[in-house]
Amino acid sequence: MKITGIESIVVNAQMRNWVFVKVLTDQDGLYGWGEATLNWKTRAVTGAVEDLAPLLIGRDPRDIAQACRVMQKQSYYRLGIIGMTAISGIEHALWDIAGKALGVPVWRLLGGRVRDKVRLYTHLGLGDMSAVYETFDAGQLTERAQAVLEAGYDALKVVFIPYAGATASPAALRHVERLGRALRDAVGEDTEVMVDFHGRPATVSASLGFIRALEPLAPMFCEEPIQPGDTEGLVQIVAASRSPIATGERLVGVREFADLLQRRAAHILQPDLNHCGGLLEAQKIAAFAEVAQVGIAPHNPNGPLAGIAALHYAVATPNFVIQEAMPGSVPWYHDVVRQPVQREGGFWPVPDLPGFGVEVDEKEAAKHPFQQEVLHAQNALLEDGTVVDW
Template identity: 65%
Template sequence: MKIIDIQTLVVNAEMRNWVFVKVVTDQDGLYGWGEASLNWKTRAVTGAVEDLKPLLIGKDPRDIEQIVRILNKHSYYRLGIIGATAISGIEHALWDIFGKSLDLPVWRLLGGKTRDSVRVYTHLGLGDMKSVYETFDEGALRDKALAVVEQGYDALKVVFIPYAHFSVGIPARKHVGRLMRTLRDAVGDGVDIMIDFHGRPASIAGALQFIEELAPYNPMFCEEPVIPGDTEAMRLVTERAGCPIATGERLVGFKEFEPLFAAKACHIVQPDLNHTGGILEGKRIAAAAEQAFMGVAPHNPNGPIAGAAALHFDVSTPNFVIQEEMSGAVPWYDDVVSVPMKRTGSAWAVPEGAGLGVEVNEREAAKHPFKQEVFHTATAILPDGTIVDW
């Protein structure tokens, strides 16, 4: 079996572009689908896939470890987030081919089942990006949270930390406290709440001041309280916070996670299998996290194939905690792609189909070509004109 072509298919999903990767083999009708979506980097990622393709033509797609090594080593310059995302999409497709060739689901090839269902959560607004990032009003927050719970979810994530700088004013802190109290009162103790800071506080003190307002309401975790990359800052926040701390969506590969493990600098890691180098790299990260007494809650606000890859990873990963998901993010979702994620309440069922269990209707996908994504980052400006983290 040999790889004869690698193609990309861009599908605009209104607030972001999905980048699907198709790896084609010389076996009649045998191909695999992966995903390499990266917000605001669509053209760079598709170009990276095209640049990497010549390295793989003629290779056996089942030699996944070797192929990933080729993509990393033979690129010469070390790859950042764009290259790692391109590799992730290709790698997903290789697993899909491998599973199809054996008529087995991918999770079987990753070591088998470690659970009978996969707990999931969604965002405020059920995927509507404006609701996710722009809900700072108590009434709207309550209504949108209840709408999520009405859909059967028992866990949700919110992003209501204000754009911040090195110091945090009392009104901003108190407003966050009111929002969290409103949210907890609305959904009750039976619903887990996660707060995504998006790395907005520019200081350890600022992050801790916000966490002090949130902790009494028992969040499942506070995510990215400071910008990733500074392990010591993350460790200090984790040691002093009165609730679990999570991070990792913007880290690339095992090497960038390793300092977190050594320093015990968080409680939950959040590798994005769409960005960190693929499923194999995610399994390495998860294994090291388990040894460091950390859980894994994979990041995934991406498209449907990334969701399928995460599902198979979750089924086979012992220290899995909860999965971010964005199913049905657009009205025509089911017209473009069929996926193995079947949700009952707040859990996905374990899939039994071959490979990742995904099929793409390329004709329908072509109806939603590339468009420039919305730049939410343009709102991350303080009243005095200072540009801050989004």
């Protein structure tokens, strides 16, 4: 069996352009689907897929580890988030081919089932991006949280940490505390709530101020309390925080996670399977994390193929905690994919079809061609006009 071609299909989903990757083989009707979505970097990623394709043409698609080594080591330059996202999408498709060729689901190839269902959470607005990133009012917050619960979820994530500089003002801290208390009162004690800081606090002290303000909420975890790359800062936050700390969505490859794990700088890691290098790399990250007694809660605000890949990974990952999913981000989310997995309350069932068990409807996908995504980052300003982290 040989790879004969690698294609990418862009599907505009407002906040993001989904990048679907299709790997073709010389076997009639045998091909694989993956996803390489990276917000605001669509053209760069599709270009990277084209650049990587010649390295794999003629190779056996079932030699997945070898394919990943070729793409990383024979690219010469170190691959950052764009290159590793392209590799991830291609790698997903190779797993899909391998599963289809053997007639088994991908999770079976990843070591087999370690759970009977996969727990999910979603965001305010059930994936609507304006609700996700622009809910700073207590009334809207509780109303949108109730809508998530009414949809059957028992876990949700919020993003209401204000844009911050080196310090957190008393007014900002009180407002975050009020939002946390209102949210907990609205959803009750049985609902898990995660708070995404989005790396907005510029210092450890500012971050810890917000973490302490959230203690009445008792979050499942506080995510990205500072910008990625500051391992020493995370060590200080973990030591001082009463809430679990999560991070990792912007890291790629097991090496970038290694320092965090060696320093015990997080309680939960969030590799994005679209960006970290794919499922094989994510398995290495999970194994390393298990040794360090760290949980895995993969990041995934992307499209339906990314969600399916994450589902198969979760089925086979012992230290998995919970999976992010945004199936309501556009009304036609499931139209572009045939045989989508159906959520059962706050869980996904274990799939049993060969490969990932899904197929892209290319005619439906073509109805949503590339467009410039909606940019929310233009609001990341302080009152005096200083540009800060989104």
